[in-house]
Amino acid sequence: MNEEIIIAGFGGQGVLSMGKILAYSGVMQDMEVSWMPSYGPEMRGGTANVTVILSDSRISSPILKMYDTAIILNQQSMDKFEKYLKPGGLLLYDGNGITRHPERKDINVFRVDAAEEASKMQSSKTFNMIVLGAYLKIRPIVSMENVMNGLKKSLPERHHHMLPLNKAAIERGLEIVQEVQVVG
Amino acid sequence: MVVLQAESEIASINMVYGGAGCGKKVMTSSSSPGVSLMQEGITYLAGAELPCVVVNVVRGGPGLGTIQPAQSDYFQAVKGGGHGDYKLIVLAPSSVQEMADFVELAFDLAFKYRNPAMILSDGMIGQMMEKVEMKPFTPRWTDEEITKMHPWATTGKPASRERNIITSVELDANAFERFNHKLQAKYKQIEENEVRSEMFECEDADYLLVAYGSSARICQKAVQILRAKGIKVGLLRPITLFPFPTKEIQALLGHVKGILSVELSAGQMVEDVRLAVEGKVKVEHFGRLGGVVHSPEEVVEAMESKIIGG
Numbered sequence: 001m002n003e004e005i006i007i008a009g010f011g012g013q014g015v016l017s018m019g020k021i022l023a024y025s026g027v028m029q030d031m032e033v034s035w036m037p038s039y040g041p042e043m044r045g046g047t048a049n050v051t052v053i054l055s056d057s058r059i060s061s062p063i064l065k066m067y068d069t070a071i072i073l074n075q076q077s078m079d080k081f082e083k084y085l086k087p088g089g090l091l092l093y094d095g096n097g098i099t100r101h102p103e104r105k106d107i108n109v110f111r112v113d114a115a116e117e118a119s120k121m122q123s124s125k126t127f128n129m130i131v132l133g134a135y136l137k138i139r140p141i142v143s144m145e146n147v148m149n150g151l152k153k154s155l156p157e158r159h160h161h162m163l164p165l166n167k168a169a170i171e172r173g174l175e176i177v178q179e180v181q182v183v184g
Numbered sequence: 185m186v187v188l189q190a191e192s193e194i195a196s197i198n199m200v201y202g203g204a205g206c207g208k209k210v211m212t213s214s215s216s217p218g219v220s221l222m223q224e225g226i227t228y229l230a231g232a233e234l235p236c237v238v239v240n241v242v243r244g245g246p247g248l249g250t251i252q253p254a255q256s257d258y259f260q261a262v263k264g265g266g267h268g269d270y271k272l273i274v275l276a277p278s279s280v281q282e283m284a285d286f287v288e289l290a291f292d293l294a295f296k297y298r299n300p301a302m303i304l305s306d307g308m309i310g311q312m313m314e315k316v317e318m319k320p321f322t323p324r325w326t327d328e329e330i331t332k333m334h335p336w337a338t339t340g341k342p343a344s345r346e347r348n349i350i351t352s353v354e355l356d357a358n359a360f361e362r363f364n365h366k367l368q369a370k371y372k373q374i375e376e377n378e379v380r381s382e383m384f385e386c387e388d389a390d391y392l393l394v395a396y397g398s399s400a401r402i403c404q405k406a407v408q409i410l411r412a413k414g415i416k417v418g419l420l421r422p423i424t425l426f427p428f429p430t431k432e433i434q435a436l437l438g439h440v441k442g443i444l445s446v447e448l449s450a451g452q453m454v455e456d457v458r459l460a461v462e463g464k465v466k467v468e469h470f471g472r473l474g475g476v477v478h479s480p481e482e483v484v485e486a487m488e489s490k491i492i493g494g
Contacts, residue, residue: 061402
């Protein structure tokens with residue numbers, strides 16, 4: 001197993017922390033992991049992205065050009081990363097604010113309306129965990145138990161009372177993810 | 185451990201000089217421009233034969249430059265940086281695990297040879313997160329241990345011996361030439377004993393990538409891509425940049441037909457690769473500049489156009 005993921009969106013959406021929780025979940029499951037943030041000028045107010053790799057074997061380059069999975073959380077990221085998916089790869093996106101939907105016919109496309117769901121849950125901070133839940137529904141590469149262990153590890157202890165809410169958000173994501181296009 | 189925030193890089197490196205003179209394990213770290221400021225102190229440490237560790241997490245230059253990754257401080261780290269005929273022991277980690285492990289290794293080597301050691305990292309290895317297994321904690325040396333292990337250290341003069349003087353000044357040219365020869369003999373000994381490198385798929389390689397640090401990680405992926413295309417490519421990763429794995433490269437020249445040196449620079453390490461190869465096969469350089477990081481695919485393309493097809 002070797003899963004190469006780009007998570008991209010706006011700064012403040014929890015892109016980097018979602019990647020971190022996913023990476024920690026991989027550590028809990030005894031996988032090799034790498035977490036490589038983009039920290040260029042685009043970090044200041046613009047787009048933020050992180051490359052996460054989960055693998056059964058030693059990871060070579062933590063910086064990639066082509067990905068197995070792209071988790072896209074705004075239009076700029078859609079424009080930038082749709083073309084860098086490997087054929088047969090997975091594109092998961094949040095429909096909020098998307099004006100141009102994915103166009104490629106050789107990739108699997110799923111949609112999760114996480115921003116909308118987060119506002120229904122009356123907690124905008126659950127947004128990234130709803131997305132994570134949606135991803136884990138499509139690619140169950142780490143067990144829920146290890147995700148919760150990873151979450152515990154990456155959240156500072158003073159925020160541990162938020163664990164049940166985060167778990168609920170992940171579970172909500174598992175339920176609401178929609179299949180748009182599956183090519184196998 | 186004591187962590188001290190100094191008022192400047194110049195203050196930091198001179199605090200390191202003071203602490204090292206007392207036989208303590210002292211280290212400092214910065215990113216490129218800060219390490220340039222430290223160069224005077226570093227040559228004084230080398231001249232006074234003091235062990236210490238300096239970490240440079242390299243960013244794009246010249247000047248204030250950018251905060252993004254680069255490997256363009258190779259010359260500064262390996263060829264001098266400060267004035268005078270001196271060498272640093274230079275270690276190049278290519279994972280977060282090695283970032284942790286090499287601190288101990290750098291101190292071991294620095295004390296073994298009474299010489300400053302540098303960990304030459306970059307903004308990619310410095311920013312990323314990976315799994316790290318920490319070694320068990322080792323307690324700080326006691327004053328008694330330091331006096332016993334490092335009789336040169338200025339730990340307070342007992343009646344039983346002469347004063348220990350730590351200095352890099354010597355105004356008698358003949359005496360200073362003798363001292364310089366002693367330093368050169370030490371560097372030679374380091375070259376003979378301390379070369380470290382790692383090879384990936386080199387045994388049957390027709391072509392070779394040479395890369396350290398973050399570029400070595402990227403090149404490892406490039407090797408996988410090229411091998412999948414049926415091209416036999418290997419990677420030699422220098423772990424020590426001084427001493428440089430010259431003999432290790434030479435040993436591959438029986439079957440290697442061309443070498444691409446990959447570095448986030450305009451071509452610095454490539455000079456040492458060419459010195460090792462002595463014109464026997466073609467050696468070219470590839471690297472993005474100014475904070476741009478090359479992708480494995482770009483390395484593949486450079487290998488194909490500059491070496492295999494070139």
